[in-house]
Amino acid sequence: MIEVEALTKRYGAFTAVRNLSFSVRPGEVLGLVGPNGAGKTSTLRCLSGVIPASAGSIRIAGHDLAADPVAAKRALAFFPDEPRLFEYLTVRQHLAFVARIYGVARYEELARPLLEELELVEKADVLPGELSRGMKQKLVIACGLLHSPSVIFFDEPLTGLDPLGIRRMKDSIMRRARDGASIVLSSHLLHLLEEICTHVLILKKGDKVADGTIAEVAAQFSNGEAGVNLEEVFIRATGGSET
Ligand SMILES: Nc1ncnc2c1ncn2[C@@H]1O[C@H](COP(=O)(O)OP(=O)(O)OP(=O)(O)O)[C@@H](O)[C@H]1O
Numbered sequence: 001m002i003e004v005e006a007l008t009k010r011y012g013a014f015t016a017v018r019n020l021s022f023s024v025r026p027g028e029v030l031g032l033v034g035p036n037g038a039g040k041t042s043t044l045r046c047l048s049g050v051i052p053a054s055a056g057s058i059r060i061a062g063h064d065l066a067a068d069p070v071a072a073k074r075a076l077a078f079f080p081d082e083p084r085l086f087e088y089l090t091v092r093q094h095l096a097f098v099a100r101i102y103g104v105a106r107y108e109e110l111a112r113p114l115l116e117e118l119e120l121v122e123k124a125d126v127l128p129g130e131l132s133r134g135m136k137q138k139l140v141i142a143c144g145l146l147h148s149p150s151v152i153f154f155d156e157p158l159t160g161l162d163p164l165g166i167r168r169m170k171d172s173i174m175r176r177a178r179d180g181a182s183i184v185l186s187s188h189l190l191h192l193l194e195e196i197c198t199h200v201l202i203l204k205k206g207d208k209v210a211d212g213t214i215a216e217v218a219a220q221f222s223n224g225e226a227g228v229n230l231e232e233v234f235i236r237a238t239g240g241s242e243t
């Protein structure tokens with residue numbers, strides 16, 4: 001469960017996210033969308049405790065992120081848009097290191113199926129420098145999922161993956177939601193979000209302009225037309241092109 005109340009993020013005098021409230025229940029996948037600079041990454045960084053919120057409250061799996069950050073962070077995983085790896089640790093060593101930080105017992109039993117799921121078995125003993133971009137992304141995902149988080153934040157998880165990788169990633173996100181995770185993902189790939197997400201939240205210059213199920217948001221911006229897709233909703237909601 002993710003509960004966000006009146007989240008505001010300021011950088012100096014500039015407000016990147018304003019008074020944002022929403023919640024994501026177990027099993028739900030929320031698509032966070034909005035034009036470049038709308039505040040998606042700022043929101044996800046605040047929600048995962050990477051940067052402090054300027055105001056508001058955030059609860060992760062029942063734990064207040066400000067009051068009990070360790071318990072909140074234990075329950076979550078955040079996949080940033082620019083993943084970082086340790087240059088001198090192999091794929092396998094990354095998993096062992098992360099397992100130790102999170103106190104994951106018998107991590108080998110979990111690491112093996114993750115490496116198989118993400119097709120990294122062959123690369124288990126190589127350093128990040130020898131991995132392709134998509135493989136690096138997969139390694140970051142394997143590391144993040146090792147502690148079985150119940151709350152997962154993805155910032156642009158599908159960019160850089162090949163078509164099969166995208167399909168697997170989609171399946172993996174939807175499977176984790178079915179298993180009871182609460183998931184937020186930001187992406188500009190709206191046709192993919194339509195397939196993955198149960199809900200969508202549209203940001204424009206730091207303000208929420210719409211949220212709800214995909215059908216609810218579509219209805220809000222359909223002007224009575226049937227079959228309005230998320231791309232059209234996005235353009236109408238964010239004023240991308242006035243027609
Ligand atoms: N560290 C920072 N210092 C000052 N301003 C920042 C900082 N990080 C982001 N911003 C500003 O906050 C606003 C929101 O940025 P953010 O990265 O959250 O947008 P985004 O929705 O993720 O965009 P994109 O689709 O391009 O990834 C932008 O105007 C950006 O310039």
Ligand SMILES: [Mg+2]
Pocket residue numbers: 040041042081155
């Ligand atoms: Mg971003």
